[in-house]
Amino acid sequence: MPLITVSDLTLGYESKIIIRNLSFKVERGDYLYIVGENGSGKTTLIKTLLKLQPPVSGKIEYEDGLTRKGIGYLPQQSNIQKDFPATVWEIVLSGRQKKRGLRPFYSSEDRKVANECIRRMELESLIKSSYRDLSGGQQQRVLLARALCTEGDLLILDEPVSGLDPVIMEEMYALVESLNRDGITVVMISHDIAAATRYASHIIHIGEKLFFGTRDEYLNSDTSKWSSAK
Amino acid sequence: MIKTLFEYLQYPFVQKALIVGVLIALCSALLGVTLVLKRFSFIGDGLSHVAFGAMAIATVLNLVDNMVIILPITVLCAVLLLRTGQNTKIKGDAAVAMISVGALAFGYLIMNVFSTSSNLSGDVCSTLFGSQSILTLSASDVWICISLSVAVILFFVFFYNKIFAVTFDESFSKASGIRVGVYNTLIAITTAVIIVLAMNLVGSLLISALIIFPSLSAMRVCKSFKMVTVMSAVLSVICAMTGLIVSILAGTPVGSTIVAADAAAFAVCLVIGRIKA
Numbered sequence: 001m002p003l004i005t006v007s008d009l010t011l012g013y014e015s016k017i018i019i020r021n022l023s024f025k026v027e028r029g030d031y032l033y034i035v036g037e038n039g040s041g042k043t044t045l046i047k048t049l050l051k052l053q054p055p056v057s058g059k060i061e062y063e064d065g066l067t068r069k070g071i072g073y074l075p076q077q078s079n080i081q082k083d084f085p086a087t088v089w090e091i092v093l094s095g096r097q098k099k100r101g102l103r104p105f106y107s108s109e110d111r112k113v114a115n116e117c118i119r120r121m122e123l124e125s126l127i128k129s130s131y132r133d134l135s136g137g138q139q140q141r142v143l144l145a146r147a148l149c150t151e152g153d154l155l156i157l158d159e160p161v162s163g164l165d166p167v168i169m170e171e172m173y174a175l176v177e178s179l180n181r182d183g184i185t186v187v188m189i190s191h192d193i194a195a196a197t198r199y200a201s202h203i204i205h206i207g208e209k210l211f212f213g214t215r216d217e218y219l220n221s222d223t224s225k226w227s228s229a230k
Numbered sequence: 231m232i233k234t235l236f237e238y239l240q241y242p243f244v245q246k247a248l249i250v251g252v253l254i255a256l257c258s259a260l261l262g263v264t265l266v267l268k269r270f271s272f273i274g275d276g277l278s279h280v281a282f283g284a285m286a287i288a289t290v291l292n293l294v295d296n297m298v299i300i301l302p303i304t305v306l307c308a309v310l311l312l313r314t315g316q317n318t319k320i321k322g323d324a325a326v327a328m329i330s331v332g333a334l335a336f337g338y339l340i341m342n343v344f345s346t347s348s349n350l351s352g353d354v355c356s357t358l359f360g361s362q363s364i365l366t367l368s369a370s371d372v373w374i375c376i377s378l379s380v381a382v383i384l385f386f387v388f389f390y391n392k393i394f395a396v397t398f399d400e401s402f403s404k405a406s407g408i409r410v411g412v413y414n415t416l417i418a419i420t421t422a423v424i425i426v427l428a429m430n431l432v433g434s435l436l437i438s439a440l441i442i443f444p445s446l447s448a449m450r451v452c453k454s455f456k457m458v459t460v461m462s463a464v465l466s467v468i469c470a471m472t473g474l475i476v477s478i479l480a481g482t483p484v485g486s487t488i489v490a491a492d493a494a495a496f497a498v499c500l501v502i503g504r505i506k507a
């Protein structure tokens with residue numbers, strides 16, 4: 001069974017419809033890119049996948065294990081966070097909330113996992129640094145470490161490379177790709193169609209025409225020719 | 231000077247004022263961190279004006295126990311303000327401004343029309359800027375304050391990790407199954423409780439200072455959320471004690487003296503923060 005099966009999904013706010021009749025599947029091990037212009041509804045789509053908001057119509061089915069273990073999520077950065085006084089450690093550890101339920105304090109298991117995620121994202125030297133003193137790339141790595149802490153099989157990343165310079169961006173891509181090679185399924189929003197055609201196994205293009213398919217299908221489709229011509 | 235101070239400390243009314251002052255300062259600082267970081271501090275400001283309006287109603291009705299009116303009204307408005315703050319149609323800050331100015335005007339109006347007191351402007355002034363009422367607390371006032379403060383502190387300690395998660399990132403918290411709406415409502419209710427308590431200490435116009443100053447000061451010098459929380463609680467308690475003692479010794483108004491101490495602490499933290507950076 002696929003991790004997520006989406007059929008005939010329509011999304012919108014109140015009376016405004018943003019995406020109409022979208023169907024796709026996410027299989028274990030996939031690396032799915034969601035591309036599209038500003039305001040096309042990428043964030044709305046993944047918020048719906050995360051059950052943060054209800055769809056207008058359509059159906060989303062989850063594999064049992066996915067619901068139980070949870071989804072690692074890296075939200076689009078908000079301005080509130082940029083000058084937040086919290087250490088890298090505090091933020092990464094807060095990724096364990098899912099496992100806490102109503103218990104108020106973290107266990108030694110939680111700390112162990114948080115430490116591993118920090119090591120994985122090469123943040124050991126920054127563990128006591130304040131989030132607001134970090135560079136944009138480091139901040140994104142912290143949020144990625146927090147998402148990893150969920151220990152789910154699926155990571156959903158909302159524009160993890162926006163605002164990063166090309167070198168740091170490549171580092172981020174490499175990190176995410178290595179996670180995907182370790183068996184974690186990745187759904188990633190990006191504006192970078194070039195990167196999508198390089199790394200993705202599947203691509204969703206949201207625009208006047210919806211597209212869902214494998215990378216090769218995308219490269220041969222009208223959607224990609226149309227957007228690269230523009 | 232020290233001798234007079236110790237003499238004063240023997241008096242029960244001074245002891246009561248210090249206990250209540252310290253507890254209120256502690257609670258408002260704890261919550262202040264979250265409110266400031268969530269950009270909710272304007273709600274605190276609006277609520278303090280609502281509390282003034284409620285106080286006016288209680289005064290006009292000549293209630294012995296005015297808490298019965300003030301607390302529910304303020305809590306209700308806290309929840310309403312939070313809701314409208316999240317509503318995209320009415321601008322959150324405009325809604326708060328509307329309610330707070332409205333409550334202020336309404337409060338003064340009904341006090342003017344219905345009050346039987348001979349010293350109206352004195353009454354109004356003391357509700358706005360705090361009176362010596364902190365020095366005339368009854369035993370039951372003190373107990374109410376102690377139990378509400380303990381409740382606030384327990385809430386904060388028990389839900390500390392959740393509060394941090396919700397403050398730092400609502401979307402992520404929601405996605406990991408935290409019921410963000412519930413916590414936001416709890417935070418709003420706690421804010422209302424603290425504001426009502428603090429009205430005795432500094433008066434309704436100066437409450438926001440108690441909520442905002444300590445956490446802003448702590449944020450200048452501390453790196454972690456935990457240290458910001460601890461530091462702002464400590465600063466707030468020290469400033470409240472200093473303010474109270476100075477006002478008793480020098481006969482200055484209690485509320486303004488405490489806020490002056492908070493402002494001074496902020497200035498010091500600002501300088502320390504600059505030097506560190």
Ligand SMILES: Nc1ncnc2c1ncn2[C@@H]1O[C@H](COP(=O)(O)OP(=O)(O)OP(=O)(O)O)[C@@H](O)[C@H]1O
Pocket residue numbers: 013018036037038039040041042043044045076318
């Ligand atoms: N809470 C909301 N209420 C009403 N409309 C909204 C809301 N959030 C987003 N929208 C609208 O929905 C549309 C899609 O927004 P969304 O954030 O999903 O776009 P996006 O593709 O993620 O854009 P970006 O690339 O800028 O992040 C936009 O037109 C936006 O104005």
Ligand SMILES: [Mg+2]
Pocket residue numbers: 042043044076158
């Ligand atoms: Mg977006």
